Amino acid sequence: MRVSAVKVYVPRDSAACSVGADEVAERIAATAPGVDVVRTGSRGMLWLEPLVEVQTPAGRVGYGPVRAEDVDGLVAAGLLDGRLDESGHDLCLGPVDELPWMRAQQRVTFARVGVVDPRSAADYEAHGGLVGLRRALGMAPEDVVAEVTASGLRGRGGAGFPTGIKWKTVLGASSELKFVCCNADEGDSGTFADRMLMEGDPFTLIEGMTVTAHAVGATEGYVYVRSEYPDAVAALRAAIDAAHAHGWLGERVLGSQLRFDLHVRVGAGAYICGEETSMLESLEGKRGTVRPKPPIPALEGLFGQPTVVNNVLTLGSVPAILADGAQAFADLGVGRSRGTQVFQLGGNVARGGVVETAFGVTLGELVQTFGGGTASGRPVRAVQVGGPLGAYLPPAQFDLPMDYEAFAASGAMVGHGGIVVFDDTVDMSKMARFAMEFCAEESCGRCTPCRVGAVRGVETIDRIRAGEDRKANLVLLGDLCDLMTDGSLCAMGGLTPMPVRSAVKHFAEDFGVDDLRADLEGAT
Amino acid sequence: MEHRGERGALLPILHAVQHEFGYVDPLVEPILADALNLSTAEVHGVVTFYKDFRREPPGRVTVAICRAEACQAVGADRVVTHAEASLGTTLGGTTDDGAVTLNEVFCLGNCALGPTVAVGDRLHGRVSPARFDALLGDLR
Numbered sequence: 001m002r003v004s005a006v007k008v009y010v011p012r013d014s015a016a017c018s019v020g021a022d023e024v025a026e027r028i029a030a031t032a033p034g035v036d037v038v039r040t041g042s043r044g045m046l047w048l049e050p051l052v053e054v055q056t057p058a059g060r061v062g063y064g065p066v067r068a069e070d071v072d073g074l075v076a077a078g079l080l081d082g083r084l085d086e087s088g089h090d091l092c093l094g095p096v097d098e099l100p101w102m103r104a105q106q107r108v109t110f111a112r113v114g115v116v117d118p119r120s121a122a123d124y125e126a127h128g129g130l131v132g133l134r135r136a137l138g139m140a141p142e143d144v145v146a147e148v149t150a151s152g153l154r155g156r157g158g159a160g161f162p163t164g165i166k167w168k169t170v171l172g173a174s175s176e177l178k179f180v181c182c183n184a185d186e187g188d189s190g191t192f193a194d195r196m197l198m199e200g201d202p203f204t205l206i207e208g209m210t211v212t213a214h215a216v217g218a219t220e221g222y223v224y225v226r227s228e229y230p231d232a233v234a235a236l237r238a239a240i241d242a243a244h245a246h247g248w249l250g251e252r253v254l255g256s257q258l259r260f261d262l263h264v265r266v267g268a269g270a271y272i273c274g275e276e277t278s279m280l281e282s283l284e285g286k287r288g289t290v291r292p293k294p295p296i297p298a299l300e301g302l303f304g305q306p307t308v309v310n311n312v313l314t315l316g317s318v319p320a321i322l323a324d325g326a327q328a329f330a331d332l333g334v335g336r337s338r339g340t341q342v343f344q345l346g347g348n349v350a351r352g353g354v355v356e357t358a359f360g361v362t363l364g365e366l367v368q369t370f371g372g373g374t375a376s377g378r379p380v381r382a383v384q385v386g387g388p389l390g391a392y393l394p395p396a397q398f399d400l401p402m403d404y405e406a407f408a409a410s411g412a413m414v415g416h417g418g419i420v421v422f423d424d425t426v427d428m429s430k431m432a433r434f435a436m437e438f439c440a441e442e443s444c445g446r447c448t449p450c451r452v453g454a455v456r457g458v459e460t461i462d463r464i465r466a467g468e469d470r471k472a473n474l475v476l477l478g479d480l481c482d483l484m485t486d487g488s489l490c491a492m493g494g495l496t497p498m499p500v501r502s503a504v505k506h507f508a509e510d511f512g513v514d515d516l517r518a519d520l521e522g523a524t
Numbered sequence: 525m526e527h528r529g530e531r532g533a534l535l536p537i538l539h540a541v542q543h544e545f546g547y548v549d550p551l552v553e554p555i556l557a558d559a560l561n562l563s564t565a566e567v568h569g570v571v572t573f574y575k576d577f578r579r580e581p582p583g584r585v586t587v588a589i590c591r592a593e594a595c596q597a598v599g600a601d602r603v604v605t606h607a608e609a610s611l612g613t614t615l616g617g618t619t620d621d622g623a624v625t626l627n628e629v630f631c632l633g634n635c636a637l638g639p640t641v642a643v644g645d646r647l648h649g650r651v652s653p654a655r656f657d658a659l660l661g662d663l664r
Binding site for chain 1: 535536592630646
């Protein structure tokens with residue numbers, strides 16, 4: 001009898017590959033030709049990438065960060081023999097599931113990411129895939145909607161709208177043709193969880209969308225992926241082909257009456273297409289300009305038909321909710337923020353990556369306990385939560401719980417769960433200027449407060465930075481922020497004031513107005 | 525025109541044109557308009573709305589430096605300044621020898637391992653000015 005080959009896991013995730021995972025995988029295959037090298041997603045411990053794992057009787061043992069030139073030494077030290085104790089190698093981390101970073105998380109949506117081979121349908125099923133879809137197909141559509149409503153799942157793209165209520169509207173709309181659209185236009189700086197799920201476990205997204213199609217009566221689906229994510233596009237397309245081949249998509253899904261066809265569409269470098277109505281315009285082959293609401297997409301969405309638009313992580317949470325029941329999901333979290341959120345730590349952070357945990361974890365726990373503070377070793381001065389439209393917060397706010405309502409009450413937002421860390425060398429007036437510059441660059445141009453307001457915002461902040469009548473210009477900036485917040489058609493212009501105002505509020509000294517703090521708080 | 529039967533086919537077609545020719549020649553616009561029963565203005569509007577679609581041929585290699593917040597937090601501005609000086613072109617420009625087109629991009633989804641630079645479709649993390657030169661060295 002032949003002894004089965006040693007299995008070594010090396011991520012194919014594009015972040016891991018950005019620091020050499022491909023070269024490591026090639027080196028292992030060349031050094032030890034009998035070894036079975038499996039390319040996975042990333043576990044999300046990005047500071048340890050490339051993270052190599054070896055299957056042993058004690059579980060998967062990790063080594064990292066591994067460079068291609070480390071491979072020969074690791075193999076000589078017993079990497080492939082699973083001799084964890086004897087190896088005594090500096091890069092040996094021990095069993096990956098036992099690492100404190102992993103043990104402290106509650107992985108629901110990301111349970112399989114970094115574990116499975118994202119190209120293998122068999123691996124997906126072996127790790128609990130399709131359980132949720134099979135259960136859903138045995139239920140009436142309205143019962144599936146009720147289950148998702150009971151779970152408390154809210155839109156993970158940033159708006160936090162209750163998913164079940166959106167689905168109920170689409171289910172109740174009568175039309176021959178309905179669509180499920182996945183918003184995978186993850187353009188917020190500091191967010192990469194959508195990408196990692198699509199690259200590391202694309203079948204979960206496909207399963208979630210198929211459950212959605214059954215729940216609302218849709219027959220056609222689109223995943224709108226930004227063009228900056230070519231690896232995610234390739235992973236999804238391969239998984240969709242495999243799903244078709246296995247009867248998980250197309251006519252009679254898993255032998256049921258459900259027909260569901262799924263397509264990938266690639267964006268073209270427009271941040272605004274992450275706004276749902278712009279995304280629908282783009283899917284229709286048009287300029288990605290924002291549509292006024294109403295009508296809401298649930299009733300008149302893609303090509304005027306009833307359409308579910310959900311984020312990758314929202315749809316990616318659905319299979320687990322159906323598999324384990326609404327209660328298990330609802331038992332996690334705080335207040336009206338139920339379940340887990342996939343937080344992403346980026347920027348100047350010592351241990352960056354993905355932390356999936358129940359809502360209620362504090363900002364400080366994420367930045368300090370998980371993140372380990374800054375990568376530069378300097379003090380943390382600011383963190384931006386929720387992408388380019390999210391607030392800048394100082395360490396004094398680190399006791400804030402990650403909770404939609406608690407953040408809103410503090411003039412901030414959880415958004416898509418991205419947290420970008422800055423050390424004490426950051427100039428916050430420059431970051432405020434960048435927020436306006438970004439809005440000016442990415443505005444779709446449909447409404448004046450956003451299109452013109454952002455340009456005026458850059459000019460006004462430039463005058464403040466130049467020391468030109470600071471007090472009057474800060475009052476003007478406050479007025480402009482009010483106008484953009486109240487008068488913009490969508491969140492692009494409506495939320496750009498959030499990073500600007502929070503920077504002025506918490507870091508007034510960077511605007512040269514230390515002594516004017518009281519006046520400013522009145523103005524903003 | 526394998527995309528003709530798709531719903532809202534213009535973007536997939538424009539991507540295919542650019543993939544094939546490296547850019548979307550303005551001469552293509554009336555042809556696509558005719559095939560899709562759109563006005564030339566509609567096609568022109570779409571081509572010019574999206575930053576991805578180039579209207580003239582790019583350099584042999586396209587390099588994009590992330591300028592979004594997470595990469596700024598770890599020194600992306602220094603990489604941009606260095607790249608512009610080292611290549612002798614500004615963001616959006618192409619080197620005189622036609623070798624490299626230098627672009628900015630807002631987020632490549634590699635926010636924990638910045639500064640991030642894409643060379644073609646390939647991502648590179650933790651790119652210092654020195655590493656930038658090393659990456660580009662083989663391409664010049």
